[in-house]
Amino acid sequence: DTAVSQTPKYLVTQMGNDKSIKCEQNLGHDTMYWYKQDSKKFLKIMFSYNNKELIINETVPNRFSPKSPDKAHLNLHINSLELGDSAVYFCASSQEGRGYYGYTFGSGTRLTVV
Amino acid sequence: AQSVTQLGSHVSVSEGALVLLRCNYSSSVPPYLFWYVQYPNQGLQLLLKYTSAATLVKGINGFEAEFKKSETSFHLTKPSAHMSDAAEYFCAVSEWVAGTSGSRLTFGEGTQLTVNP
Numbered sequence: 001d002t003a004v005s006q007t008p009k010y011l012v013t014q015m016g017n018d019k020s021i022k023c024e025q026n027l028g029h030d031t032m033y034w035y036k037q038d039s040k041k042f043l044k045i046m047f048s049y050n051n052k053e054l055i056i057n058e059t060v061p062n063r064f065s066p067k068s069p070d071k072a073h074l075n076l077h078i079n080s081l082e083l084g085d086s087a088v089y090f091c092a093s094s095q096e097g098r099g100y101y102g103y104t105f106g107s108g109t110r111l112t113v114v
Numbered sequence: 115a116q117s118v119t120q121l122g123s124h125v126s127v128s129e130g131a132l133v134l135l136r137c138n139y140s141s142s143v144p145p146y147l148f149w150y151v152q153y154p155n156q157g158l159q160l161l162l163k164y165t166s167a168a169t170l171v172k173g174i175n176g177f178e179a180e181f182k183k184s185e186t187s188f189h190l191t192k193p194s195a196h197m198s199d200a201a202e203y204f205c206a207v208s209e210w211v212a213g214t215s216g217s218r219l220t221f222g223e224g225t226q227l228t229v230n231p
Binding site: 090104 | 160
């Protein structure tokens with residue numbers, strides 16, 4: 001009965017490859033997010049979707065392309081991976097836009113580009 | 115844009131001692147404020163949140179935080195530290211994103227709490 005689930009948990013890949021991270025929430029939330037946590041543990045939003053519509057794109061390279069097939073899923077596809085993409089990527093969801101009821105985070109995907 | 119500052123990237127306390135983690139925010143509107151905890155190799159867990167109701171907010175695991183508008187602070191406290199409290203703690207503020215119907219959480223840089231036996 002995991003609320004926000006991400007797969008895979010770990011991803012090791014070579015530079016130049018294309019990879020995807022999947023996220024699903026079973027909370028019935030309308031809004032989903034992708035956050036990136038860098039090596040210094042700093043967290044920053046990348047994307048936000050509300051009912052499958054892109055709301056926020058925070059100056060992320062266009063190699064990163066989110067896709068939301070329905071409001072319960074938000075996937076992240078990354079093309080031409082670079083060393084600097086190594087980070088932990090967190091998916092999150094909220095019941096309404098400003099997080100009055102809080103934001104629920106997944107357990108993260110640790111991406112290592114070699 | 116709103117921002118959050120966490121004073122002290124590392125805090126060390128003895129088991130049984132008071133835990134105090136400091137957070138100051140800047141916001142042009144009444145803020146929604148959050149504290150999250152991250153255990154090693156895990157996701158973020160919500161400890162507590164302030165959404166314009168009571169200024170003293172109680173959360174999980176014995177933590178609480180007090181919203182002080184005059185000081186623009188939202189410090190996290192726990193009367194008695196336990197070894198299991200050792201983790202990274204993040205303060206965050208939620209804000210609407212101008213020109214959209216969306217919001218984002220803006221995080222502080224985190225405070226690593228160490229609990230010594």
